[in-house]
Amino acid sequence: MQPANNTQYAIETRNLxxxxxxxxxxxxxxxxxxxxxxxxxxxxxxxxKSTLLRAFNRMNDFVPTSHVRGEILLQGTxxxxxxxxxxxxxxRIGMVFQKPNPFPKSIYENIAWGARxxxxxxxxxxxxxxxxxxxxxxxxxxxxLKQSAYxxxxxxxxxxxxxRTIAIQPxxxxxxxxASALDPIATLKIEELMQELKRNYTIIIVTHNMQQAxxxxxxTAMMMLHxxxxxxxxxxxxxxxxxxTRPKDKRTEDYVTGRFG
Amino acid sequence: xxxxxxxxxxELERFVAARYRTGWVWQVIFLSALxxxxxxxSALLLNIVDGAFGYVAYEFKKDPLTISEKPLDQxxxxxxxxxxxxxxxxxxxxxxxxxxxxxxxxxxxxxNLVIERIIQVKTLQTYPLFRSLFEKxxxxxxxxxxxxxxxxxxRSWLSPTFLTTPQSSKAEFxxxxxxxxxxxxxxxxxxxxxxxxxxxxxxxxxxxxNKKSFISRVIQTNINxxxxxxxxxxxxxxxxxxxxxxxxxxxxxxxGITDTNGRTILSAGLTMGILVLPLVxxxxxxxxxxxxxxxxxxxxxxxxxxxxxxxxxxxxxxLPGILTGSILAMSRAIGETAxxxxxxxxxxxxxxxxxxxxxxxxxxxxxxxxxSRAQSEFQAIAAAAILVLLGLLLTLNATAILLRNRFQRxx
Amino acid sequence: MxxxxxxxxxxxWAAQLRKKARWxxxxxxxxxxxxxxxxxxxxLAITIVLGDQALLFFAEPEVNLQEFFLTTSWQPQIGDFGxxxxxxxxxxxxxxxxxxxxxxxxxxxxxLSEYAKPRARAVLKPILETLAGIPTVVYGYFALLxxxxxxxxxxxxxxxxVYNMLSAGLVMGIxxxxxxxxxxxxxxxxxxxxxxxxxxxxxxxxxxxxxxVLVPAALSGIGASVIVGISRAVGETMIxxxxxxxxxxxxxxxxxxxxxxxxxxxxxxxxxxxxxTVDYTSLFAIALMLFLVTLILNLISQWIVTKFRExxx
Ligand SMILES: Nc1ncnc2c1ncn2[C@@H]1O[C@H](COP(=O)(O)OP(=O)(O)O)[C@@H](O)[C@H]1O
Ligand SMILES: [Mg+2]
Numbered sequence: 013m014q015p016a017n018n019t020q021y022a023i024e025t026r027n028l029x030x031x032x033x034x035x036x037x038x039x040x041x042x043x044x045x046x047x048x049x050x051x052x053x054x055x056x057x058x059x060x061k062s063t064l065l066r067a068f069n070r071m072n073d074f075v076p077t078s079h080v081r082g083e084i085l086l087q088g089t090x091x092x093x094x095x096x097x098x099x100x101x102x103x104r105i106g107m108v109f110q111k112p113n114p115f116p117k118s119i120y121e122n123i124a125w126g127a128r129x130x131x132x133x134x135x136x137x138x139x140x141x142x143x144x145x146x147x148x149x150x151x152x153x154x155x156x157l158k159q160s161a162y163x164x165x166x167x168x169x170x171x172x173x174x175x176r177t178i179a180i181q182p183x184x185x186x187x188x189x190x191a192s193a194l195d196p197i198a199t200l201k202i203e204e205l206m207q208e209l210k211r212n213y214t215i216i217i218v219t220h221n222m223q224q225a226x227x228x229x230x231x232t233a234m235m236m237l238h239x240x241x242x243x244x245x246x247x248x249x250x251x252x253x254x255x256x257t258r259p260k261d262k263r264t265e266d267y268v269t270g271r272f273g
Numbered sequence: 274x275x276x277x278x279x280x281x282x283x284e285l286e287r288f289v290a291a292r293y294r295t296g297w298v299w300q301v302i303f304l305s306a307l308x309x310x311x312x313x314x315s316a317l318l319l320n321i322v323d324g325a326f327g328y329v330a331y332e333f334k335k336d337p338l339t340i341s342e343k344p345l346d347q348x349x350x351x352x353x354x355x356x357x358x359x360x361x362x363x364x365x366x367x368x369x370x371x372x373x374x375x376x377x378x379x380x381x382x383x384x385n386l387v388i389e390r391i392i393q394v395k396t397l398q399t400y401p402l403f404r405s406l407f408e409k410x411x412x413x414x415x416x417x418x419x420x421x422x423x424x425x426x427x428r429s430w431l432s433p434t435f436l437t438t439p440q441s442s443k444a445e446f447x448x449x450x451x452x453x454x455x456x457x458x459x460x461x462x463x464x465x466x467x468x469x470x471x472x473x474x475x476x477x478x479x480x481x482x483n484k485k486s487f488i489s490r491v492i493q494t495n496i497n498x499x500x501x502x503x504x505x506x507x508x509x510x511x512x513x514x515x516x517x518x519x520x521x522x523x524x525x526x527x528x529g530i531t532d533t534n535g536r537t538i539l540s541a542g543l544t545m546g547i548l549v550l551p552l553v554x555x556x557x558x559x560x561x562x563x564x565x566x567x568x569x570x571x572x573x574x575x576x577x578x579x580x581x582x583x584x585x586x587x588x589x590x591x592l593p594g595i596l597t598g599s600i601l602a603m604s605r606a607i608g609e610t611a612x613x614x615x616x617x618x619x620x621x622x623x624x625x626x627x628x629x630x631x632x633x634x635x636x637x638x639x640x641x642x643x644x645s646r647a648q649s650e651f652q653a654i655a656a657a658a659i660l661v662l663l664g665l666l667l668t669l670n671a672t673a674i675l676l677r678n679r680f681q682r683x684x
Numbered sequence: 685m686x687x688x689x690x691x692x693x694x695x696x697w698a699a700q701l702r703k704k705a706r707w708x709x710x711x712x713x714x715x716x717x718x719x720x721x722x723x724x725x726x727x728l729a730i731t732i733v734l735g736d737q738a739l740l741f742f743a744e745p746e747v748n749l750q751e752f753f754l755t756t757s758w759q760p761q762i763g764d765f766g767x768x769x770x771x772x773x774x775x776x777x778x779x780x781x782x783x784x785x786x787x788x789x790x791x792x793x794x795x796l797s798e799y800a801k802p803r804a805r806a807v808l809k810p811i812l813e814t815l816a817g818i819p820t821v822v823y824g825y826f827a828l829l830x831x832x833x834x835x836x837x838x839x840x841x842x843x844x845x846v847y848n849m850l851s852a853g854l855v856m857g858i859x860x861x862x863x864x865x866x867x868x869x870x871x872x873x874x875x876x877x878x879x880x881x882x883x884x885x886x887x888x889x890x891x892x893x894x895x896x897v898l899v900p901a902a903l904s905g906i907g908a909s910v911i912v913g914i915s916r917a918v919g920e921t922m923i924x925x926x927x928x929x930x931x932x933x934x935x936x937x938x939x940x941x942x943x944x945x946x947x948x949x950x951x952x953x954x955x956x957x958x959x960x961t962v963d964y965t966s967l968f969a970i971a972l973m974l975f976l977v978t979l980i981l982n983l984i985s986q987w988i989v990t991k992f993r994e995x996x997x
Binding site for chain 1: 697701702703706
Binding site: 292293295296299300302303304305306307309310311313314316317320321324470473474476477478481482489491492494495496497498499501502503504505506507508509510512513514517547550551554578579580604607608609610611614615617637640641644645652655656659662663666670 | 706708709712713715716717719720721722723724726727729730733734737787788789790791792794795796799808811812814815817818819820821822823824825826828829830858861862889890891892895912915916918919920921922925926946949950953954956959967968971974975978979981982983986
């Protein structure tokens with residue numbers, strides 16, 4: 013076993029607040045994300061789910077006014093420490109976006125590009141195949157690897173984006189409503205894929221689909237706008253079955269049963 | 274409830290009809306603005322075509338029929354040289370031969386020489402195209418009355434020879450070869466400067482700078498202002514900096530070239546480059562803006578650095594837009610005249626420009642020069658040169674449209 | 685399904701997140717920044733070059749500021765440097781140009797944005813773009829050899845010479861028309877549709893909506909287009925250099941031949957001008973005036989456009 017303090021959790025936040033300029037979008041979040049589990053973040057729209065998720069791989073850096081207070085710890089290292097390289101962070105903590113966003117290149121290149129810029133030296137064909145297999149896409153695309161990724165369906169494109177993320181061997185995969193732009197069948201495929209992936213990766217998924225959260229996740233964090241400042245925070249965090257069957261917070265119960273939001 | 278009185282029935286009908294009538298009249302007025310625009314454009318183009326072709330009344334010192342049985346333009350190189358030898362004094366022939374050996378001159382050049390030195394054509398009067406077409410008889414009558422002995426001939430001032438012969442002090446023999454080459458050199462230098470600098474500045478503003486920061490707002494406002502600075506002011510800048518202050522560099526003296534001053538293609542090209550820079554930047558910014566953010570996020574999401582994202586994804590996808598913008602900038606550069614006058618384009622150059630460190634002339638400069646001459650034959654070659662210029666512009670713009678259609682993005 | 689790709693190989697990965705020195709990245713960013721700054725240097729260079737030579741000009745014994753700004757004769761040979769001799773022609777030609785371009789450009793903009801069907805737009809827009817793309821030296825040819833003869837025929841050959849400010853101004857108006865039309869059209873189409881719908885819902889006709897609702901709502905944008913138009917007219921060189929006449933003359937009569945500021949610079953610098961003479965430095969003083977005037981006009985129009993955008997955001 014590793015030293016207890018830095019390997020118990022995949023990510024740990026301490027009094028984390030996230031700002032856009034003056035506006036405090038997310039307040040005082042304390043979460044411990046379990047390794048190799050799927051953690052869902054749910055809550056009404058605008059409560060800061062995406063903001064929180066994007067803090068985990070420093071995508072918020074691209075909003076010039078954004079800044080954080082508090083800590084995000086990875087094995088005891090603060091993600092927002094001065095010595096941390098955000099580029100390296102994003103390599104280790106991959107992200108799948110709400111709308112599929114493949115590069116306007118061939119299917120093959122979509123996967124190879126990330127590997128190449130990150131200095132991958134092994135056999136590229138093998139990496140592409142393994143990643144596509146891991147994303148359950150190989151059988152559908154193996155004969156058309158040179159074709160444009162734009163020729164794929166939305167669901168296939170999203171799995172390609174997952175394959176692309178897998179190819180750079182991240183530790184953690186962040187997914188921001190990865191199925192919200194997809195049809196039910198494609199959604200199901202993504203959900204099945206997530207179950208496969210959690211053997212090797214820690215997954216954090218934002219969703220506002222209650223059934224999805226209940227179906228796929230092991231842990232659930234419930235976010236809500238809160239207080240006079242109307243900034244989002246995690247009001248309850250627990251095992252998914254607890255959140256959906258006997259939540260402690262009344263607001264969570266209202267939300268998961270569809271009475272609110 | 275208060276009661277309002279509105280027109281009713283007949284009165285209403287009349288009222289509405291009147292409003293519609295007013296509306297209709299104004300619609301016609303609005304449309305007529307566009308019709309005036311169309312009319313102006315047509316008038317401009319027709320006016321130029323009108324000037325570039327038509328009858329010309331010539332006078333010969335020696336009739337071509339007396340020196341050769343075959344028509345002159347069907348003679349080959351050898352026959353033309355023989356003619357020159359037979360009809361010129363030995364001294365004059367040798368002088369020409371020393372300037373450029375006869376054997377190395379093309380058939381077209383020799384033909385012009387025969388016309389210029391032996392036949393000694395003099396243009397008495399030129400007639401525009403439409404008069405030539407519709408009032409042929411009147412023209413013939415006028416010529417035979419006013420210029421007895423003159424020869425009337427239909428001439429297209431725009432011709433292959435016009436494109437391939439250099440300048441001449443006589444309109445009949447002048448061509449735009451040196452001017453076209455000068456223009457191409459200029460545009461080449463201008464874009465070689467403006468494209469990398471412009472795209473770099475655009476990338477900085479769109480991808481690196483914090484858009485709200487003071488410095489990037491200053492740069493942005495400044496670029497918009499530069500786009501509105503009169504072109505002649507850029508000419509003054511070029512004159513003071515490139516021609517004068519940087520003379521050792523722009524004249525080529527630094528590189529061992531001694532026979533020029535700072536008024537070279539290089540100075541003019543750099544001036545043009547600065548002039549079109551704002552245009553390139555603004556267009557490149559638009560093209561970069563059109564690249565969707567999801568693509569950037571995808572690249573950052575797999576651990577790309579900023580430059581990797583820009584170089585591998587943003588720029589390739591913005592490329593068609595950037596190229597279209599650059600072509601528009603080139604069109605602007607090729608037609609600009611005022612800065613060239615100020616920077617000191619030479620108006621009379623008969624040798625092809627060989628390097629950036631040579632004196633030069635350019636197409637719009639020739640047009641300006643020839644338009645300003647009072648003789649009608651110079652205005653005719655000005656019209657022909659305008660057609661060449663418009664042809665170049667048309668080619669450039671067609672390329673831009675093709676590019677835009679070919680690489681149209683799907684998002 | 686099992687896969688070889690696994691993350692478990694690196695238990696201590698968080699320790700590898702430290703910053704690496706990315707010298708390439710920093711160098712690239714620095715050079716891009718330098719290129720951005722270069723654009724500011726260009727403006728500075730213009731200001732310094734023009735200002736420096738203009739100062740030399742005003743330091744000449746035969747020149748003084750009062751004479752420069754207040755007198756109306758520009759004859760360097762006898763030491764007369766009254767800028768009004770040139771400004772008068774610039775004002776006259778620009779005024780004619782705006783009188784032509786504003787009504788035509790605005791009408792064209794209203795027609796294109798409110799009346800024209802997509803098919804008609806597809807034909808009409810490229811015509812305006814073509815007009816905008818024609819080099820001004822070509823307009824100069826047109827002014828001298830087409831418009832001027834017509835003007836002379838209409839007014840009387842004995843009353844107007846070949847070179848006159850009217851022909852130059854008219855053609856300059858045609859040249860500026862597409863500019864005014866395009867900025868005004870942008871302003872009109874930026875008016876929110878809700879305003880249009882609101883007006884139509886009151887039973888207004890298309891003309892009433894356009895003239896009484898849209899044009900007032902877009903007025904600042906239209907104003908900006910006029911200012912940009914004036915700035916273009918003031919800075920335009922070739923049309924006036926070819927068609928308006930050579931030789932300064934204090935006159936506001938459109939039928940006179942007179943030289944504008946730009947035309948004067950073009951004519952005088954066309955020769956091989958010896959550096960450092962009064963003739964040479966005086967051109968920089970004129971250019972400085974031109975630069976400042978157009979700069980102020982451009983700043984005003986940008987300011988208006990920004991304000992206008994905020995209004996509907
Ligand atoms: N780039 C941004 N700049 C400023 N405010 C933002 C930005 N992105 C999101 N916000 C604000 O932060 C809050 C949370 O947004 P978000 O994280 O997108 O919520 P969710 O994903 O839960 O719907 C919202 O009030 C939103 O308006
Ligand atoms: Mg969201």
